[in-house]
Amino acid sequence: MTSAKFSRSLTSTEHFFRTRSITQFYSNFQMATTYSQPVNDLSLLYRALRKTLIDYPILLTNVFDRDGADGAYSIFKVIEQPLKFSDVVFVRPGASEEQSPDKELRAIAGDIPRVSEKFMKEIYKTRFTLNLEDQILLQVHVVDQFTLCFVFEHIYADGLPGVFFNELFIENLAYISDSKNDEDYAQKYGYLGGCDRDIHSDAILFDFKTDQGLIVNSLPPPIDNYLPPLHLDYANGDPNFFDKQVPLSVSSDRLKKWPGLFPKAGNFSLVQKLVNITTEDTDRIVANCRSHQVSLTSFLKVVHSLTLYPLFGDEYYTTQRVAVNLRRHLYKLKADDLPLDDEILPYLNDPKLKFWGCCAHAGLPEPMAPIKSFSWEIVQKIHGHLQETIVNNKLNHTFTDFKEHKDAGRDVEFFTRGLKKPRPDAVKISNLGLVKTPVYEVGPEATPWTIEDVVFTQDTGVLGADFVLSMLSTRKGGLNIVETYIDHYEPDEESAAKYKHLTGDNLDWISVNFRKNILENYHPPAPSFLSKDYLSLSGKMVIVTSGNSSVDLEAVKLLGVTGAKIYIFFRNEASTLQAIEDIKKTIKNADMHFVKVDLSDLIAIKPASEELLARESRLDLAIHNAGTYDDPTENQPSSRESKLRLPVTSE
Structure with missing residues (x-):
């Protein structure tokens, strides 16, 4: 029997968003996501969505008022009535039409993007109803062959969980697409009502009575529990x-506030x-x-x-x-400073577990x-x-x-x-x-799963x-x-x-x-230090970790014109080999090679190093790009493990 918790109280800050919704002063936020493979297969959607909901049961909740408790705070609670697939997933007209997977080819063919200003305006009108035992606070719209639009109620999710949802859903789509996972899926998530390959409007996506035992994770605790009390002044009493x-103004007069x-x-x-x-x-x-x-x-x-x-x-x-x-x-937070049963510990100990909520x-x-x-x-x-x-x-x-x-x-x-x-x-x-x-990657012949646009x-x-x-x-x-x-x-x-x-x-x-x-x-001025000014690294051997995108890709390009022999260490073979091929189109004599390794996996680093030693006898330069950097002004969470550990362990 599962020990997961299926309900919890809202905090005062979460109740702010709840009240804003019931007064209809806010509708929703939405993310329209375009994929590299078709997503209008309802069987595929059913199974990927079911897995996502069971892994993160906060998505299976609605917000309920407390019975007979006037003025009390409401609760999140996993719904107890069967949830129909058709109450979550909405197939829009034209979604079954075949299209080219290439965005540019679709434009050439005259396909009108369905994620238009008109579409966004229509989805904006979506409003969720609270206190319903058979409805959740999420909708999925099948926009076209390659695009889904996810619509969220703000009470339990800010924009970042929307990003989390995209990251989880693409992983689950790839997992479902690989038939090797069928047995594992059936054991962990099961099938309902003939929905294995045959989805219909009455298909049950989740039934609490029969599925609650599949839920492993509890609802996440409110972030308010781990922040200073509300009465503490963010300005620390500073009037300036x-x-x-x-x-x-230019004449040193106080400006008036814009009336809006x-x-x-x-x-x-x-x-x-x-x-x-x-x-x-x-x-x-x-x-x-x-x-x-x-x-x-x-x-x-x-x-x-x-x-x-x-x-x-x-x-x-x-x-x-x-x-x-x-x-x-x-x-x-430090895990050692918290009680052994603190509800936040799973999120501190498992970097793959996403912390949901309106944070x-x-x-x-x-x-x-x-x-x-x-x-x-x-x-x-x-x-x-x-x-x-x-x-x-x-x-x-x-x-x-x-x-x-x-x-x-x-x-x-x-x-x-x-x-x-x-x-x-x-x-x-x-x-x-x-x-x-x-x-x-889901097979040698299949197009890899990835997100093209959001x-x-x-x-x-x-x-x-x-x-x-x-x-x-x-x-x-x-x-x-x-x-x-x-x-x-x-x-x-x-x-x-x-x-x-x-x-x-x-x-x-x-x-x-x-x-x-x-x-x-506001583009930067043309560079004054050009490739002709670079020092020659002919005969030198260089390794670059990651190396197939952003800053690390630019480093590889710059090294490519120096005559150095370059090894790129990265986990994704297809994208790295494609990057090398693209570079060689403009730098004909670039000497570049690939070593497959996941630098977040300590066990995988040793064999990758041994592979390099078997091919080379020297190392002149190592450029470590593996890891993450989050712009602190953007709504992305820091990950101390990937930020600090990767560049060190990759040595």
Whole structure:
């Protein structure tokens, strides 16, 4: 019998998101993911989704009010009625049509991308119902042959679990696709109602009565248990903390706060504008940011403010936020300091286990003066404030006001009191960083499983910001930025006329100019140190760990023109050999070789070293790139194991 826990109470911060949802002040967030293989096979989806839900039972919960406990906090609880496959998975028109797996070939063929602004606007209208024993807070839409859209309720997941879900789901799709795993799957996850190869609308995806014994993991504990109490001030009583400093005008007068686009009332709808920056351009921009010792997020925040200058004007300052991930504070915990039965220990001891929950914070409001022209000094100032925010473990202090309302039984009033007033902020940015998914080989003839592209978008929320930037990048799809704002507002005839110039397509110029400003103005200058200036390493032997993407790939390219003999140590053979082949197309005499090894596996390192020693008698240079680096301003968790151990053990 399983010892997993199937329910737990919400904390005050989680109850904030619950109340926001029931007042319909927030709808959902969504991630549309494009894969390298077809995903419109319902049998494949059924089994991959069932495995994902059973491995992470928080996905099988709904939020329930406590019976007879007026004012008490609600609970997460695994639903007890059978969950139908058709209540989670929705097949959209045209999803069964065959397409080319190549994005460029699809464009040439005239296929219209189904993850369009119209599509995102339609999915935004999805709202989840709480207190239902046969419904969960997740939907999966089959968009086309290669694309799925995952829709999440924010109560139990912020954007980063959306990334987790993508990483888990691609792994599970590859696992299901390999017939060698059928017996293991049947033993751990079972089959229901003839669903092995025959999926129908009434197929049961999960039934608590028969499946609870398959659940191994408990619901994750709330992160609030491991953060300082809410009453502790994030500013430590400092009246000059950066979020309290009102910018001055050129004449040293205090600026007025921007009144916002629209008041928080009336009938309105949102628009989502997608801005894509290619992988090549993103790499150049990131390199330029690193040369100035700033994050991509702070750079884009300044460029976006510059873009909106015609809207903000000279006489106002704006407040803008960057969401931060509070999970990073979990990794500072030491297992030895915790009780042996502490619920957080599995997540500290197993780096593969994902810590689910709503652990993002909207960030602190940064007052910003009008930006008329770009400067790296402004970016560096913004970056410094972001650094202060991400290391601050007292940010939940900002929920104190809500907790007081909730404890007094006035949690709904907390949200409704702000109607007919401007939104608190002009801009909110959520940058989920790079979705890091390996390439999964499933056979010599089959196309490897990988993620080609992801588009992330979210609601602005009635009490949120006028503009919300949702960012995420993949190695193939590049950087996708979705800008969400109100495009239709009609509270009454007089107000509709007043705001007409800000609705419809009258703000389309923002996304166009934003992309233009990113690409045209801020690329690094042409390098002055060229390949002809490199020292010759002819006759020298070099090893590079990882070496098939990003910074490590650039190192391999630079070494390729020096005449050195290069060995790339990495776990993925197909992608590395492809990288070597691509390099040799431009560097004809590049002397490059591959040694397969997973540097996170201590046992695998020795045979890889022995293979190298059997082929070579010397080593002149070793460049260690294996490991991870997480931009601290992006919503990615730190992993001390992969950050610190890999470069050392790979020696």
